[in-house]
Amino acid sequence: MLGKKVPAVTFRTRVRDEAVGGPNPFRWQDMTSDDYFKGRKVVLFSLPGAFTPTCSTYQLPDFEKLAGEFRALGVDDIYCLSVNDAFVMNAWAKGQNLENVKVIPDGSGEFTRKMGMLVAKDNLGFGMRSWRYAAVVNDGVVEQWFEEEGYSDNCESDPYGVSAPQNILENLKARAAA
Secondary structure: OOOOEOOOOEEEEEEEOHHHOOOOOEEEEEEEHHHHHOOOEEEEEEEOOOOOHHHHHHHHHHHHHOHHHHHHOOOOEEEEEEOOOHHHHHHHHHHOOOOOEEEEEOOOOHHHHHOOOEEEOHHHOOOEEEOOEEEEEEOOEEEEEEEOOOOOOOOOOOOOOOOOHHHHHHHHHHHHHO
């Protein structure tokens, strides 16, 4: 993955728009890979599913808490991607009170598949989902890659550690010091 450009895909997102009015003022908005990655340095982390235990208890909240440290190291944005639709991702973001991390819905799994990270999670009743990984992406190119061990379909465990924000911060700080 290192040195490779992220795949060019279009994400179907829902954005708040007061002009829509009513109790649910959201509209569809297509966002491309370039919209998220071009001309910026970002941390992208992807996980098996919104509202799942490890993702909701550790990974997403810790990225949210440590966002200032990432920004101090030149990171423009932090993106959380999952093979979930825009409605689920927005509800999860709202439930997590996100202010610093932005969610990306990969509802069809196209981005995840093109990244080579799509796995079957039928053993959990999930269907196709993302393997847990993270990357530092600079102007659309993967500079650093953090993939959890054991990549496989229907994995019995949910490894977490390599893609933890603390590990990524350590790596960014080491690069900055070098």
